[in-house]
Amino acid sequence: MVNSDGQLFTIEGIAAGLIMLLTAYIVVSTTSMYTPGDTHISDMQLEQLGSDALRMMNTPNSTAESGQSMLQNIIKNKETERFRETFLTFCNSTTAGSYDNLQLSADLYYRTGTNTVNKYHLTHSRNLTGGEHAVRVTEWVHLNDCNNLCGVGLRPGVQTVLVEVLLWRD
Amino acid sequence: MLNDHAYLSIDFLAGMTIFMIAFIWVATMIPGLLISLQGGTIDYDAVAYRTGVILVEDPGWPSNPPWEIKDDLQKDDIERFGLSIEKDTPNILKLSKVERFFCSTSFHYPDDYQHRVIFGDRPYLFNISLSTFDATMSHSVGDIRPDGYGYIRRLVKIKYPSNSTINAPNFRNSGLSANVTKHVFSVQLNCTELIRNITNLANQIPAYQIPAYQINPLRDRIMVNISNMRGAGVFHPGANNGINLSAIEIFRQNPAQPFGKVREYLGPDPMVSVYIDGGTTTVPALPASVTDNVSVIFSPGFFYGMASDNTQLYINYTYKLEQADNFFNNSFTIPYPYDYNHVTRPILKEGVLEVAIW
Amino acid sequence: MARLNDDAQWIVLMGFIVSFSLFFLAIVVNQSTVVGQTTAEGVLEFPKNDIRSVREEVIACSDADMDKVLKDMASIAMDRKNAVVSFRITQAPQGLPFNKTFEIHYNNGVTAYNETATY
Structure with a gap:
């Protein structure tokens, strides 16, 4: 014999289940699912390291070198090999002596006599295939003259150029 | 004659089953929710970044007289460690500040460092190390790193004094x-x-x-x-x-x-x-x-x-x-x-x- | 049926308890991820290194080179970073403790930075 009392537990069970599922659904859909990768922390660390490396290369070690930094000399003399090696040594060194695995691709941007901005590819340690998650760091560099880079298209005389490095972990 | 009081009613069984199924379903969703909660490492990285900035880009406090010339009796006056020479010269550290900072006879790990360079609400443990590329200097303070730590690496130059x-x-x-x-x-x-x-x-x-x-x-x-x-x-x-x-x-x-x-x-x-x-x-x-x-x-x-x-x-x-x-x-x-x-x-x-x- | 039977309401009550605890758990989870998230994004969004590099280049610039350097920086910054960079160097009057005033302006659409530095 069916009476109306007999379905109370079922109805309440269904109600409780629906409430829990609905809450869970709302909670899961509104809680943003961040993984450490999404939070850009590794980007932040790479960018800081790359900026530091460029800044340190652009700081002379003593006033005895007539105030010219290593980066200024490297660019003026077009020592692309030295740029790559120095930059990689700076970025990859650790205090424990082990070696990190960062790769770079560097370009130089300059303004020509006709007021257009041109690019000169300095160097790279690995080809960029497009799959890397690279960060971009830049440094302004003051040049007295174009020296060995005159042939590339830089104006003679004083100018400011931008060194741009793409940096990624291999 | 049998009486049926000892048996659960069909109604209760049905209601309880529906409730339990729903509860188990919801419970299985919780680990998925928590999988993103590696809050520890995320927070550690942020604290490491901040510590790195304080050490590398800040000259510390007090600045005049500078904290590094305070002797051990006056070390309570030191409010913040910072190794840079001045605010205008980030990443360029001063040798005397570096040597004072890593002086293990003056400052004790971790208490003396926690409220002067790490900051934060919880007592973070840490390892700070510094060495020059020519390997003439190598300092460190702190414990051996466990698994899962926050990290930052900064490049610096250290000013060696005249002679x-x-x-x-x-x-x-x-x-x-x-x-x-x-x-x-x-x-x-x-x-x-x-x-x-x-x-x-x-x-x-x-x-x-x-x-x-x-x-x-x-x-x-x-x-x-x-x-x-x-x-x-x-x-x-x-x-x-x-x-x-x-x-x-x-x-x-x-x-x-x-x-x-x-x-x-x-x-x-x-x-x-x-x-x-x-x-x-x-x-x-x-x-x-x-x-x-x-x-x-x-x-x-x-x-x-x-x-x-x-x-x-x-x-x-x-x-x-x-x-x-x-x-x-x-x-x-x-x-x-x-x-x-x-x-x-x-x-x-x-x-x-x-x-x-x- | 004379009155409603409320024997079964504890089941729905448990449903509510579970729902509420889930809700608070979600709040905690949300808050904790936000910590690292905002730090890293804040650091990346604020062009600290960019501004420093601009500032150092400007202060290193002598009067004679000002026009060239300004043109170089303005056009390269616009081309590569979509940022407006401009500056002005003025000689300070005699008797002040500094020689030059550098007015630096930087704006990349998100962050605007203006500084008047004296050296």
Whole structure:
């Protein structure tokens, strides 16, 4: 014999289940699912390291070198090999002596006599295939003259150029 | 007759089953929700970044007098460690700050560091290490890193202070009147020139970089080496004339105060080290016998209390000989200037600083 | 049926309890991820290194080179970073404790930075 009392537990069970599922659904859909990768922390660390490396290369070690930094000399003399090696040594060194695995691709941007901005590819340690998650760091560099880079298209005389490095972990 | 009170009703079973199924379903969703909750490492990275910035880009507090010249009794005055020379020179660290920061006899891991450089609500543990690329220096403080720590790596340059090497025979007095047993040699620290009128430097480097290459006697280590003393005598050359260093005195002159003696080396002093003939321990007292060379190192901050940026400081060395001779003496001419043209200027060395937090 | 039977209401009550605890758990989870998230994004979004590099280049610039350097920086910054960079260097009057005033302006659309530095 069916009476109306007999379905109370079922109805309440269904109600409780629906409430829990609905809450869970709302909670899961509104809680943003961040993984450490999404939070850009590794980007932040790479960018800081790359900026530091460029800044340190652009700081002379003593006033005895007539105030010219290593980066200024490297660019003026077009020592692309030295740029790559120095930059990689700076970025990859650790205090424990082990070696990190960062790769770079560097370009130089300059303004020509006709007021257009041109690019000169300095160097790279690995080809960029497009799959890397690279960060971009830049440094302004003051040049007295174009020296060995005159042939590339830089104006003679004083100018400011931008060194741009793409940096990624291999 | 059987009664059915001992059995659960179909209704209760159905309701409970539906509830349990829903509950289990929801419970299985919770780990998925928590999988992103590696809050620990995310927070650790942020704290590591902040610690890195404080160490590398901040000169610390108090700045005047600078925290690194506070001795162990005054260490409670230090509010924040920061290794950079000044705010304008991020990434360029000062050697004296670095050495003080990593001094394990003064500061205890982790308490002394936690509220001066790590900050934050919870007592984070850490490992901070610094080494130069040429491997001449390597410091670290903290525990061995466990799994799962926050991390940042910063590149820095460390400013090594100036030093001066004086070849004694180049400063020999001459003439009969100079043929005496007592000789005085004076080194001048012209604070006005070194700190205020920095035109010497300003022509070579941009203004914001000056602190990175400047000689600042009030805050930097000052080192004077006098070499080849045995070659300084004329009538009794060599070490057979009983050369004695009898006094090292500091004289001061500035617009507000008359010329006068402010300090004298009286024996072991935490701020002054006197090494004779390449010895590795500071001499216990003067006079002391010298064969060939004398090296004096004034620790950073030694001159801080006795001078300002308009003061002339003179370091006077008095030597006594057993027999009268012409010797290492500039008291009749001009004092030896400790300036950019006469000393080995400060140099910067590249290094890497790592901060790990957990 | 004379009155409603409320024997079964504890089941729905448990449903509510579970729902509420889930809700608070979600709040906690949300808050904790936000910590690292905002730090890293804040650091990346604020062009600290960019501004420093611009500032150092400007202060290193002498009067004679000002026009060239300004043109170089303005056009390269616009081309590569979509940022407006401009500056002005003026000689300070005699008797002041500094020689030059540098007015630096930087704007990349998100962050605007203006500084008057004296050296």
